[in-house]
Amino acid sequence: MPIRGREAAALSVGVVLLVAAFAVPHLGLGTLTPIINSTPERVRAFADTAPIFGWWEAHVGWGTVPALLIAAAVVRWGPDVAGRLRWRSLVGLTWATSLLWAFSLAMVDGWERGFAGRLTARHEYLRQVPTITDIPEAVRTFSARILDFQPDSWITHVSGHPPAALLSFVWLDRIGLGGGAWAGLFCLLVGSSAAAAIIIAIRAVADEATARLAAPFVAVAPAAIWIAVSADGYFAGVAAWGIALLALAVHGRPRRAVPAGAGAGLLLGWGIFLNYGIGLIALPAVAVLLTATDRRSALRALVPAVIAALAVVAAFYAAGFWWFDGYHLVQERYWQGIANDRPFQYWVWANLASTVCAIGLGSVAALGHVFDARALRRRSGLHLLLTGALLSIILADLSMLSKAETERIWLPFTVWLTAAGALLPPRSHRWWLALNVVGALAINHLILTNW
DSSP states (O other), rough: OOOOHHHHHHHHHOOOHHHHHHHHGGOOOOOOOOOSSOOHHHHHHHHTTTTEEEOOOOOTTHHHHHHHHHHHHHHHHHHHHHHHHHHHHHHHHHHHHHHHHHHHHHHHHHIIIIIGGGGGGGTHHHHHHOOOHHHHHHHTTTTOOOOOSSOOOOOHHTTTOHHHHHHHHHHHHHTTOSSHHHHHHHHHHHHHHHHHHHHHHHHHHHHHHHHHHHHHHHOOTHHHHHTOOOHHHHHHHHHHHHHHHHHHHHSSSSSHHHHHHHHHHHHHHHHHHHHGGGGHHHHHHHHHHOHHHHHHHHHHHHHHHHHHHHHHHHHHHHHHHHHHHHHHHHHHHHHTTGGGGHHHHHHOOOOOOHHHHHHHHHHHHHTTTTTTTTHHTTTTTHHHHHHHHHHHHHHHHHSSSOOSSSHHHHHHHHHHHGGGGGGSGGGHHHHHHHHHHHHHHHHHHHEOOOO
């Protein structure tokens, strides 16, 4: 398979990043390392497989065979099926494939270790759920409990996110779906649905042919390793549907623009109360607005979206939580913890290596086609969307508030980059898909990921 110049350049950068990020921690280069001021035990706990958060452990599980079969089927038949299937059926199949792929990868680690027990770890939301006996009081006092070293400080993940993340699991528990298995299923269902949202958005801002080309790549993205199961998979799904509805509001029928725009605003507004970093999804949202054929179409979508998002902000403010108070306190909490021992000199570029792992080298090769001045000038929908996602990642990286674990934390942005495969020559899609799934299977079977 011939590799063209842009693909070769992007692939080379991705490979160099991967090799360097995995090799540098073993070279003893002072602060150019994943963690400092640490004992060997702490290094193993937090940097054993840097830039990925996990531990070296070659293993197989009952999810291995299904994962291999799904990977082989998508590589062999995925592009053909995506090109021929009815559109609505393709959307459903993309979601179903993404769900089964993610679940199979989780089951490589086993039911308890890979799925049901993931969200019950000591730093996770479910450990806090039993302590919430008064929801209004929890929201009202949320900011006061963010900082560490207080008698009633929130546990790590609760303190690091706005209250909607915790509330989601509290409400799940209240309706009788408590425990790790239900929480994991919830995150898996919402997170895997991002695959369907992405191709719907691409169809709206570009065309159906492009969306069909992207479908196999998003269906078996390596990011599925962290979508099942982490709360960030849930966050990614919410943000993806927010962008998809915004795209439908901009490019759909005028009479549907207001409800679609309002739906987009509600989801994106809810998203920023799930994860402070989701505020950066504003860049892909702006990219969608830039694809509008005229100013009226953009405003028809933007106005109801902004009003709905502000309604979410107002509701939380009325309940006693102001987003900016939480954001400033979270920054303090961040530097109270392990962030002080994770040198920016390493993570500023190693974060990007973990992104390579999450989207796959095949999609990395496709990113070489994103930097196309002519396509951007003519406001190509897919190029603008991918550029928005890339800029979100760059800003998150430079903020110094994302050092390590970005294969999980950046899921709301990286899921979009998996669709870059649509820009590759169609005749080469099977090869690039194969490279992506082989990478995902290798990571999942050689590393026991923390998420």
